[in-house]
Amino acid sequence: MIWLTWRQHRKQAFFTLLGFAALAALMVPIGLSMRHTFADLGLAECVGQLSDPDVTAATRDSCEAGFRRFTNQYGSLNLVAVLLLTLPVLVGLFWGAPLVAREVEHGTHRFIWTQGVGRTRWALVKFGLVGAAVVALAVCYGLGMSWWVDPLTHAAREGRLGLIVFDLQGVVPIGYTLFAVALGIFTGTVWKQMLPAMGITLAGFIGVRAVVAILARPHYQPARTLTFPIEGTGEPLTERGDWILSQGIRDADGTMVAADTQIMCPPGGKGPDGRACGAELGLGPGAYNWQLYQPAGRFWLFQGIETGIFVALAALLLYLAVRRIRRIA
Amino acid sequence: MDIALEADQLGKRYGRTWALRDCSLRLPAGRIAALVGPNGAGKSTLLHLAVGLLRPDAGAVRIFGEAPYDNPAVLPEIGFVAQDTPLYRDFTAAELVQLGGRLNKRWDAALARNRLAQLGIPPKLPVGKLSGGQRAQVALALALAKRPRVLLLDEPVASLDPLARREFLQSLMGSVAESETTVLLSSHLLADLERVCDYLIVLNAAQVQLAGAVDDLVASHRQLVGPRHDGGPIGGVNGVVRASHTDRQSTLLVRTDGPVTDPAWTVRDVGLEDVVLAYLADGATQTRHSEWGVPA
Numbered sequence: 001m002i003w004l005t006w007r008q009h010r011k012q013a014f015f016t017l018l019g020f021a022a023l024a025a026l027m028v029p030i031g032l033s034m035r036h037t038f039a040d041l042g043l044a045e046c047v048g049q050l051s052d053p054d055v056t057a058a059t060r061d062s063c064e065a066g067f068r069r070f071t072n073q074y075g076s077l078n079l080v081a082v083l084l085l086t087l088p089v090l091v092g093l094f095w096g097a098p099l100v101a102r103e104v105e106h107g108t109h110r111f112i113w114t115q116g117v118g119r120t121r122w123a124l125v126k127f128g129l130v131g132a133a134v135v136a137l138a139v140c141y142g143l144g145m146s147w148w149v150d151p152l153t154h155a156a157r158e159g160r161l162g163l164i165v166f167d168l169q170g171v172v173p174i175g176y177t178l179f180a181v182a183l184g185i186f187t188g189t190v191w192k193q194m195l196p197a198m199g200i201t202l203a204g205f206i207g208v209r210a211v212v213a214i215l216a217r218p219h220y221q222p223a224r225t226l227t228f229p230i231e232g233t234g235e236p237l238t239e240r241g242d243w244i245l246s247q248g249i250r251d252a253d254g255t256m257v258a259a260d261t262q263i264m265c266p267p268g269g270k271g272p273d274g275r276a277c278g279a280e281l282g283l284g285p286g287a288y289n290w291q292l293y294q295p296a297g298r299f300w301l302f303q304g305i306e307t308g309i310f311v312a313l314a315a316l317l318l319y320l321a322v323r324r325i326r327r328i329a
Numbered sequence: 330m331d332i333a334l335e336a337d338q339l340g341k342r343y344g345r346t347w348a349l350r351d352c353s354l355r356l357p358a359g360r361i362a363a364l365v366g367p368n369g370a371g372k373s374t375l376l377h378l379a380v381g382l383l384r385p386d387a388g389a390v391r392i393f394g395e396a397p398y399d400n401p402a403v404l405p406e407i408g409f410v411a412q413d414t415p416l417y418r419d420f421t422a423a424e425l426v427q428l429g430g431r432l433n434k435r436w437d438a439a440l441a442r443n444r445l446a447q448l449g450i451p452p453k454l455p456v457g458k459l460s461g462g463q464r465a466q467v468a469l470a471l472a473l474a475k476r477p478r479v480l481l482l483d484e485p486v487a488s489l490d491p492l493a494r495r496e497f498l499q500s501l502m503g504s505v506a507e508s509e510t511t512v513l514l515s516s517h518l519l520a521d522l523e524r525v526c527d528y529l530i531v532l533n534a535a536q537v538q539l540a541g542a543v544d545d546l547v548a549s550h551r552q553l554v555g556p557r558h559d560g561g562p563i564g565g566v567n568g569v570v571r572a573s574h575t576d577r578q579s580t581l582l583v584r585t586d587g588p589v590t591d592p593a594w595t596v597r598d599v600g601l602e603d604v605v606l607a608y609l610a611d612g613a614t615q616t617r618h619s620e621w622g623v624p625a
Contacts, residue, residue, distance in 0.1 A: 001431070001432070003428075004428055004432070007424065007428070107413060108416065108417055110377075110382060112432075114380050114382070114404060115432035115475075116401070116433035117401065117404075117432045118399075120401075121401070
């Protein structure tokens with residue numbers, strides 16, 4: 001069985017590795033130059049200094065300026081990062097969907113399942129070997145991307161919990177890739193032709209990922225709230241890297257006056273025409289800034305939960321696929 | 330005598346349509362059996378049930394006493410060549426022989442190589458580039474290399490030209506002659522198989538119409554020609570399979586259980602083909618007038 005799996009998929013494996021190598025050849029130099037600039041601008045120290053609440057205004061300003069310069073130079077790479085999000089689903093489309101669907105489409109399942117090895121064992125060995133290969137691939141991808149996006153996430157306000165950077169690094173790519181492959185295998189046992197199976201895998205993957213990322217992820221842990229007055233010195237007291245779910249300015253009685261914004265006036269400051277701070281927004285006395293957020297320290301917890309969800313889904317799909325395979329003739 | 334393949338009230342349903350129904354037959358070991366029926370009669374369904382690809386919805390099928398579905402222990406006993414002889418088209422014939430060796434405990438690689446060498450199949454060419462006849466021969470060699478006790482072939486010659494058909498059947502007969510292998514091969518044309526089989530199963534409209542040894546079938550059927558028949562009993566006749574009438578004359582194909590001595594009837598021997606056609610004509614027109622919305 002191992003020989004068969006290798007013989008059947010060696011060409012595919014070769015092209016996958018080739019693609020991966022090409023990607024690495026492109027990304028590694030960019031990553032290196034990005035890290036170089038990051039160090040040159042002194043941003044590595046800034047990350048430490050800015051997390052200290054007693055940081056001096058001068059340091060803060062110079063660091064902000066450095067981050068701005070960095071973002072101006074490399075900010076567009078965030079678009080590249082979005083493209084890289086598609087890698088797990090590509091693996092699912094080209095490794096998962098054809099695994100059963102191609103056998104059935106060509107009728108070769110009737111040849112291979114009537115040899116001495118039963119089809120259940122055939123399925124378990126194939127799923128196991130392909131699964132192990134894609135996990136190895138996903139680990140490389142996850143580690144590589146963690147290294148690559150690290151400077152970008154430090155430069156971005158949301159840090160590593162942000163919507164796209166979170167999905168790119170750490171252990172979640174393993175969960176996504178396994179899920180994509182399992183989904184491909186399963187759809188291949190239901191729609192027994194490659195193209196429909198691939199199409200449905202794509203749609204299903206995007207759907208499940210979007211639902212989990214938008215609806216489930218903000219609630220893995222109860223979000224924290226932070227309130228602070230609208231008058232004060234310097235920046236709002238948010239740790240860099242917190243994932244802000246929603247924010248706004250609330251009145252003294254707690255009603256939201258202005259959503260999706262924060263203000264900060266100097267103490268005792270007046271507006272241009274002598275009105276109180278925020279009066280043009282309709283703020284009364286006692287209004288305060290409010291935000292709902294997930295702290296940056298929860299990154300690995302969230303990674304673990306998200307990976308767990310997708311690995312569990314993958315296991316369920318593979319179980320269903322084995323059951324369906326026993327019904328295909 | 331051993332029973333190689335036994336079906337007992339076997340049925341398989343796709344949705345609400347029965348692809349095979351109430352199928353009961355016992356194929357003795359050592360026979361070369363032809364499974365004949367028009368397209369869609371349920372031949373492939375029966376073979377897929379026998380090889381364990383399908384699970385029966387009713388009744389049971391057994392290969393040497395064992396149910397084949399979800400039972401890999403039966404697989405070594407069965408050599409199976411599916412319709413259109415599917416093989417991995419990017420594998421060479423030599424690789425397929427190697428593959429069989431890795432997936433089967435009992436595997437006679439030398440037998441497969443000798444056969445393929447005799448037939449002049451190139452070992453290093455992907456089988457997708459071989460002709461249909463050569464590919465069928467590769468599939469047959471792989472099935473034989475399992476040294477199976479039952480060989481099931483689903484329309485093995487359907488896609489071959491007449492010459493390749495003859496070569497394929499000849500080489501099949503040559504290789505099973507010395508062994509005790511039971512062979513069941515299907516075709517929608519009796520003519521393909523008539524010369525090689527000694528047992529016959531006729532399927533039509535999801536049901537077994539006829540099953541038995543060829544000699545017995547030929548011996549127990551007669552054609553009677555005589556005055557117009559109104560359905561009354563005739564001495565020695567067990568049943569009328571098919572009747573056609575003119576104003577004054579009736580031609581009957583009957584199943585006999587003794588000599589027909591009534592002098593009113595002229596008795597003629599029949600060939601296997603006549604018998605099969607008589608059974609197929611019975612119930613062959615399953616047209617669905619109501620579905621087409623026209624009167625029957």
